[in-house]
Amino acid sequence: MSRSFPDPFERELDSPIPAIDPKRLRSGVARPLLRAQRLVALVLVVAWEALLLSIFGVRPDLADVPSSYLFLAAGAPVLAGASACWIGVERRRPWAATALVLVAFAAAQIAASAIDWPTRFEVWRWMRCPGLISLFASAPLLVVVFVFRHSFTTRGAAHTAVLAAVTTVFAASALRLHCPNDLLLHVLLSHGIPVLGATALTAALARRVTRA
């Protein structure tokens, strides 16, 4: 880049700048209100999962399940999701964060399923869990996309993917408190595929919404 290039627009650079139309500046949300919105969104998401769990009921063998199992199956993905939010949104490494939360989810399910618990192969449950995950994740995804609208100046799809991955993994973790089927294949297929699907779909559909 040794050769100097004259600016081809030099003639126009000093032309007058038009004033902005104040009528168009109504929809902005300032930082304090945005933070409050996001906090309310978090509460709403947790409340939604709790509501659905109370409607569908927790797994019948929950009292017999060791807490280490519950942490692996449901708690660890949620913690990974919180870390991913920080890496993806704050540190601006969205694809790394998305991968982290999805791998953490899969690893937690594999580790938890390796514990010798009775498993049942019931076809209807295999069909039911993807639907339930969609239900558990739908409202939270809408809320999350709403509070993060116009938030990312670049890489909208990647940032939306991390938000969607965290939200659906949270929903899938909540479902693990309901679904008693610990068969590894069931968890990875019936729970994992909806998580991947919802993440990809949200990233594709909502990337224009979350982009500033």
Place this chain on the structure above:
Amino acid sequence: MDRCASGDERAFDRLHHLAARRLRNFLLRLSGSRALADELLQDTFFRIHRARGSFKQGATALPWMMAIARNVYIDHARKYRTELAKNELFEELATPAPTPEEAASTTESMVIIRRALATLPLSQREAFVLLRFERMSAKEAAVVLGATESAVKLRAFRATEVLRAALLDEDQR
């Protein structure tokens, strides 16, 4: 920008006063049309105002605002499905300069660069404009474009090669 993000409306006016020319000139270099750049500037400030709450505290404001200006330009180009730089650029070139001084300032090499810029893919054009004309560092340009520093440098280098070749062609004629 921090004050603006916190809800101070007067800070927004000040922000407009400080950044409007820089953003308009960036849009001008991307689009090749002053009228279009002025129009897109309005939309850029509307979006800056809309997204101000998500501005990261303590971050540098200009790259953030330029990234929004770039989004505005990309959305406009998608909406109208036109290669703005190719079409409107030449309309402007065909317009006679209003004063003799301005006409004299438009040198032949400027016209060649302008034409060559218009033929570049957006990814190369924006990287070149940011590094060459906006005098940004590769790090700042990477923030604007959402790419790595090395990717920005590579794109700008490719653009430079094209422009250099265009100037060389003209010299040899």
